[in-house]
Amino acid sequence: MSSVQRLGLDALWIKEALEAVEGLLLKAPETLPEGAIDAVLSDSRRAGPGTLFVALPGERFDGHDFVADVARRGATAALVARPVDADIAQFVVADTVEAYGAIAARYRRELGARIVAVAGSNGKTTTTQMVAAIMRAAHGDRTASTAGNFNNHVGVPQTLLSFPRGTEYAVVEAGMNHPGELARLADWIRPDTVLLTNAQREHQEFLAGVRETAWENGLAVAALPDSGFAVYPSDDASCDVWASIARARGVRALTFATDPAVKADARMTLDERGDAVLRFSDRTPGGAACLVFPFGMAGEHNRHNAAGAALAARTLGLPDSAIVEALTNFRALRGRGAAIRTEDGSDITIYDEAxxxxxxxxxxxMRILVEDPSPAKVFLMGDMGEVGKDGPACHAEVGAYARELGLTLWTCGELSQYAAEACGERARRFATVAELLEHLTELPASKAAFTVKASHSMGFDRVVARLLELHARRDDAPRNPTNEN
Known part of the structure; x- marks a missing residue:
């Protein structure tokens, strides 16, 4: 992680950090360093006086290899799993990841902010930023949120430690791809409200189906206080999983939906003019209400995200005026559905889902692209990662869906060939991203819409960048502060 987690006006003293990791501490220096810690970080390049460096293990790097470097940079102390030959105070713990989380959890308790944790398969970052926008509309700089998609065992502690003292409302994104991960993150976050977006086919290489995915995400509810709220979609096939977890925990459950056929405490639909209609039931904090406002994001799934964000905001007592203001002005982020329109007269729209x-x-x-009024539409698809043994079937399913919708499909990658085969004559196949880039000039040059979507590992942000090079652009889509993809 590259950012420094400043702890605000009142610094964290070394003894407080030691208290936080007491159960994990194996060895402390004979003499404790003097002074306070005003940053906790895992990026050695950002180390300096007043910082506590956490030596985390990783797939590409081991933080222990950089302890000597942070010592030269003047860091106050290092949290390590084994002693390192370096001139710096070292606290040896059984597990640096757990210790990092323990320090963050202690800081969160002292902070006292009311926190929403957002978990689920799809839409986490967009929904998190929607909740953050509502919080800002209501309480300005007394709010905080996850930057980028720092939602794992490193990102969540970083996020919590980044919240300034005086923060009153915050939203934290929590993600997982293995069993047990979400429960640990939620235990660090200790949310007042858990917002579950959906349960879909993510990380199926590591999880045994959608029901297990729903269960693992739903375990965040166990970290709620007795006064907490579990917020989840009633039009999701796994809603019974979350309902059972909420009942077992004894917390209040509230539901949201877009499907008019199911019962929900918050529902967003569109009226005949295309405005959003957001209805709350009398079970929600604040009581029954109907809000009507312009909503600038296409797609039912985005209305679904907005309904969940609004309902979570109500559990914190945030006013409806803030909900309307924030959702009226909200726009999709780059890489997550941003609609980028060219300004060279070509009338091209690029949906960046890279x-x-x-x-x-x-x-x-694909459904959003079908709704676009442009006469020419092309869906540029790359491989989907972590789909496990069902990879070929999953890609073929998507290709068949494109054929059903009548879309032209360009595919790229080894697995996406199955999508091209299932789509049939409206598909065109490319082996590599480099090959795809060479042929982008063959796309319609005007009055067209393109969607670019793949797993992050495919590097499809290069496809978006090349399309923008080919057309003068009005690239005003918002970016998450530390996520430009």
């Missing part, structure tokens, strides 16, 4: 993909989010993105 950050992530699974079968269900692919289909949702």
């Amino acid at each position: 950050y992530n993909a699974n079968p269900d989010s692919m289909k949702a993105a």
Whole structure:
């Protein structure tokens, strides 16, 4: 992680950090360093006086290899799993990841902010930023949120430690791809409200189906206080999983939906003019209400995200005026559905979905493209990662869906060939991203819409960048502060 987690006006003393990791501490220096810690970080390049460096293990790097470097940079102390030959105070713990989380959890308790945790398969980052926008509309700089998609065992502690003292409302994104991960993150976050977006086919290489995915995400509810709220979609096939977890925990459950056929405490639909109609039931904090406002994001899944964000905001007592203001002005982020329109007279729209993909989010993105009024439409699809043994079938399913919708499909990658085969004569196949880039000039030159979607590992942000080079652009889509993909 590259950012420094400043702890605000009142610094964290070394003894407080030691208290936080007491159960993990194996050895402390004979003499404790003097002074306070005003940053906790895992990026050695950002180390300096007043910082506590956490030596985290990783797939590409081991933080222990950089302890000597942070010592030269003047860091106050290092949290390590084994002693390192370096001139710096070292606290040896059984597990640096757990210790990092423990320090963040202590800081969160002292902070006292009311926190929403957002978990689920798809839409987490967009929904998190919607909640953050509502919080800002209501309480300005007394709010905080996850930057980028720092939602794992490193990102969540970083996020919590980044919240300034005086923060009153915050929203934290929590993600997982293995069993047990979400429960640990939620235990660090200790949210007042858990917002579950959906359960879909993500990380199926590591999880045994959608029901297990729903269960693992739903375990965040166990970290709620007795006064907490579990917020989840009643039009999701796994809603019974979350309802059972909420009942077992004894917290209040509230539901949201877009499907008019199911019962929900918050529902967003569109009226005949295309404005959003957001209805709350009398079970929600604040009581029954109907809000009507312009909503600038296409797609039912985005209305679904907005309904969940609004309902979570109500559990914190945030006013409806803030909900309307924030959702009226909200725009999709780059890499996550941003609609970028050219200004060279070509009348081209590029839907940037290059950050992530699974079968269900692919289909949702295709439905948005179908709704676009442009006469020419092309869906540029790359491989979906972590789909496990069902990879060929999942890609074929998406290709068949494109054929059903009548879309032209350009595919790229080894697995996406199955999508091209299932789509049939309206598909065109490319082996590599480099090959695809060479042929982008063959796309319609005007009055067209293109969707670019793949898992992040495919590097489809290069496809978006090349399309923008080919057309003068009005690239005013918002970016998450530390996520430009």
